[in-house]
Amino acid sequence: MEETQLLSTLKTYLLAGLFIVISLTGYADDLKEDIYILASSSMSEASLKQLVKDAEKKNLPVYFRGLIKNSYKETALYFKKLGVGITIDPRPFREFNQPQVPAFVFKGKDKVFILKGNVPLKYALEKLQEQVPDLESYIGKNRRVK
Numbered sequence: 001m002e003e004t005q006l007l008s009t010l011k012t013y014l015l016a017g018l019f020i021v022i023s024l025t026g027y028a029d030d031l032k033e034d035i036y037i038l039a040s041s042s043m044s045e046a047s048l049k050q051l052v053k054d055a056e057k058k059n060l061p062v063y064f065r066g067l068i069k070n071s072y073k074e075t076a077l078y079f080k081k082l083g084v085g086i087t088i089d090p091r092p093f094r095e096f097n098q099p100q101v102p103a104f105v106f107k108g109k110d111k112v113f114i115l116k117g118n119v120p121l122k123y124a125l126e127k128l129q130e131q132v133p134d135l136e137s138y139i140g141k142n143r144r145v146k
Helices: 003-015 045-057 072-082 091-095 121-131
Strands: 034-038 062-064 086-088 103-107 112-116
Touching (some): 045 072, 103 121, 112 121
Parallel strands (some): 062 086
16 A cells, blocks of 8 residues: 555544544655654563653654554554554655664754664653754654644
């Protein structure tokens, strides 16, 4: 299924109330300057749940490449069980060539900084801030969700 078809189908499921825990970003095809947290269901449930909850407190989306077992239902049930929401979008994984998760990425105008490893979000942001002094300006900002 093409990405645009997938996103359209997910929006339909969202409207039907079947995908209440998954949101979709509303930015253009090119990824903008921002912080990207890349994750997967291959992470331990405890680590993933903590990461998403910490990210939500800072208004930072957590990205998944795609559906679990290629199933809308499996994906919805998994995140409903965890009690967290995520963003499904394969583009950050492709653009930053990141098969390993979790990965914490800052995309700037001219540079990309990536920190990999199962570390607390606070630690990851501190390490990224060493490279990007104005990182705080990207945390907690309003993000449009369609």
